[in-house]
Amino acid sequence: MSVRIGVDIGGTFTDAALEHPGGLATTKVLTDYAEPEAAILKAIRIVCEEAGVAFDDVTQIIHGTTLVTNALIERRGARTAFITTEGFRDVIEMRSENRFEQYDLNLVLPAPLVPREDRLVARERVAANGDVLLELSDADIARLVEAVRDGGYEAVAVGFMHAYANPDHERRMGAALIEALPGVSVSLSSVVSPQMRELPRFNTVIANAYVQPRVADYLGRLTARLAETGISAPVFLFHSGGGLISVETAAQQPVRLLESGPAGGAIFAAGYAQAHGVEKALSFDMGGTTAKICMVEGGAPKSANTFEIARTYRFKKGSGMTVSTPVVEMVEIGAGGGSIASVDALGRIQVGPKSAGSEPGPACYQRGGDAPTVTDANLTLGRLDPDGFAGGKIPLDPDASLAVIDRDLSVPLGVDGTEAAFGVTEMVDENMANAARVHTVEHGRDIEHFTMIAFGGGAPLHASRLCEKLGIKRLIVPPGAGVGSAIGFLRAPFSYEATRGFYQRLDAFDVAAVNAVLTELRAEALAFVSEGAGDAAVEERLTVFMRYVGQGWEIPVVLESASLEAGAPEDLRARFEAAYQELFGRIIEGLEVEATNWAVNVSTQVADVKRVDAPAGLSPVGDSETRSIFDAGLRARVDAVEVRRDDLSAGMAVSGPAVITENETSTIIAASYAAVMQADGALLISRKESAA
């Protein structure tokens, strides 16, 4: 019997999902910051009881967490030294030398994770092609080891120039540190992120070193506590690239766990995309503070090899820290149920990114929140049931919402409360729609051809309006949407992506040299995968990052095999041009093409998701209550059908305007859409023909 549990530690809640042959049990408990493993054990206990499963029946635990991201945001990490090439001590402080906000004279740049006095320099230099220009001497190594010892550091990151091309100096430095200082955690950029471009590579190795001791310690405690409790099942970690790695790998390379929770959500959405035969899906996850959007094509979330964490300035691009590690590519914007609305100096409604979070929360929670939030606006517009929120556990006060909306918005705008509340939801929907549109445009896609998959507490409230704005015709709201990430963990393969910066022009392409690199990458990735998966069958994927010579952006070109044939340069050029054409609508004649970074992904195969057939026949839902809600498309209050999601069975149809309620959230069906309950419990919401 296979009994697997996915556990996701989020900022507010720790979620668990247990899957056993009889079905699925899920729960949410509050995250325990001091002792995260305690909340995990509590959640596991609850789902095991609910499913009637004994601890020793559990066969596998899969764990994802935002703890790593939070440690970086909150600067709770180890006392870390950074050893780098002389002349490059300030790369992480100088950043890109620009200002991410043009008009703010009082702009503050985020402080580097490792302050200047803890950044030490080695006299060494490797050239772009890997040649050694300045040999790293043993004396210098010894001097640096002493400096680390004297400084009392818990962790050391080593990042030398062009170490992706020749890691020898980093390895010698690392070996000396490990030998002399066994208690100190050592991270090398050539191991953690061997890709060209010093700023993201240095950021990545520093982030890794900074969180490594705490994460290793936490994972150690977790496995020990599980064992004490009688759970002997192996634990695996869900990484930000959307796959599983061993506890040991995670403890060594915790930077791979960044964003693992949200990535789980994307995998969750991908499962529903496959089950419903959706080729192009857009996952939309909206919580209390942020919304995340991810493209899922051919059943797989879009991936990337760099992303920006810990943005410090209104979620503005450039205000965080760019790291390079394989990730599910997502756009995140400061839009959630708790986002606060205000009127600016120009008389415009602004929503977010400041959020009331869950404490004090929206005004309607009556826990001290005194600013109008998106949730207050939704309540004012009738989209939330004041008595049924969170299964009735949190009574909502519409008068409190209206009072703050009137005070902060209606009065300055000179409109009534409904119009102001509409302005708030419309503005937040607009912000999310714009972010989604830009994201698909950046990938050369038309958003109209996508199906949206909405989950997370806030998404079902906003999704149909978003679809209306974006011209999206189909929307899926899966069941269990509140614990989507934890369920997503259960759908993931074992996988590892090994990357390397290796510069090659196609007109001077050395197939043998490239294959030698690829062989190493494959072996490296396979070794990590085997730690969890033994000798299970695997598949591999090669991503080559290419551009025209002289350009600054690489675009990813994906191949099914990580070993190249003699005709590779021609083949790569053809694939590059096809990808370029798709993204930019044209190719450029007469220019050479070059490859910069290479990534080999090895993963186990996951069982095909079972296709969910459309219900045999449709039956209208019977007599139900109605509720007055504001329909944004019609720009008017309408009587909406109100049904409980639990009361719907496969094939039952609900025509918008409608509200489908469940304990964790409500799904709003706009007047121009209609929903049909599917056999797997998902709501399929489609644009009405007449409106199309």
Next chain:
Amino acid sequence: MSPSSIDYQIMWNRLIAVVEEQATTLIRTAFSTSVREAGDLSAGLFDRQARMIAQAVTGTPGHVNAMAESVGHFVAEIGAQSIFEGDVYITNDPWKGTGHLHDITMVTPVFRKGVHIGFFAGTAHVVDIGGRGFGPDAGEVFEEGLLIPISKFAEQGQVNDFLLKIVRENVRTPDQTVGDMFSLAACNDAGNRRLQAMLDEFDVDDIDGLSEFILEASRRATRAAIARVPDGRFDNTMQVDGYDAPVRMQVRLEIEGDRIVADFDGTSGMSAFGVNVPEVYTRAYACYALKCAIAPEVPNNAGSLEPFEITAPEGCILAAKRPAPVSVRHVLGHLVPDVVLGALHAALPDTVPAEGASALWNIQISARASDPESGLPSAEVLMFNSGGTGARPTLDGLSATAFPSGVSTMSVEATEHVGPIVVWRKDLREGSGGAGARRGGLGQIIEIEARDGYDFYFNAMFDRVDHPARGRNGGRTGAPGGVELASGEKLRSKGRQLVRNGERLRLSLPGGGGYGPPEDRERKRVEDDLRAGLISAQDAKEIYGFDD
């Protein structure tokens, strides 16, 4: 149903996304390094009356605000009766575009149901435009390359092949320069598609009402902000290095009620070299500076730009006349905000920063085989680098950060793949921030050497070597810039020079000025700076009186 205020707000918000998409399309398809890597571009939507109503927040102020004026010139020259659906217009006229020949501005009229309703415009810095290449050495604009007068790049969908042929035959990089023109046209198209979808959604057929709403709200907010600045006349003078002779920049601000006028009367005359600045570019940066200090939260559009009246006497170096050379107009252009903010300081104490390095230290490196017979290929490498910004009233200056320009630097590792050079050093220049209660931002030190078999030329166009950034309110000046070989041999801060194999070029970028007297700096901050090595023990002791 006519749109309500909320509808207009939503559409305004959408327009920002529309022009962002326009800019994104350009950034991702352009060839020019400065566009792609450094954001040297602009994109915007204009109404039928050629008033800019939305602009992408990417881009540099010099481009953006200059482009805002340019569409008016297009309308005047093309003539309303000759504007057809499917047209695309082009120019790189420095006086009608954005200040030098390397910037190409393209304008696409927007039609809806056969009626002309507005324009999209985009500007990008192209790799090459012929002539002498990018540099200050021309004596007249004619030598700086091809000038494309305002003309139709395409008429009713038909691209002007004659124009393309002329361009192709007159530039060194025909594929890339012409490619960038098509990128500009494509980015305008991308914006147009999205605008049309928005108009469909809101069921309106023109943008006149929306334009009035945006411009009126922006104008009102800007005027209200100006009205809060005390009335008066405020003068400031600043001396900078210039090219062949020092340049005096002088400005008078006259503030009365909700009007503000900046007049550069008294500024030095034109240079014989290409550092002259067309007035449009001066206006762009002067306006940017005033806006940052007075009304930073108001979006950039014709309504928010209009209240700032900026003028410079024709024939001064900040309002160069044809046919003056203007290729590197950005160097003095970048210094304009310092002189303007200095004048504003008298009106708005505790708001504006001290002077900074301000002008970028861009290095164009031409690597050449030491032995021409060796057959080693030549290579061109471009680097953008910034010194320190001036200290702010309550905050230290930003080290090695561009201001007022909005550009970014490039990765050294990537740069070393472009050409046969080694950058031995690119780190903060210790002790270069002007001392003060708030310290100026530090400059940086860059050391570059050619790899085996190569020498390299570099084109120096560096300011603040003889005239460092001044402090404010008792703050000290930032360290002046320096250009030398690592051996200590001094080099000129202007002009093309050779660095032979085995020698290292060392650039010491200027620091920003300090703010307030150094003795007012909190002990903790001095201690922190000392520990981080941002100041020397000697400076800590002698300037800050820190003696343990």
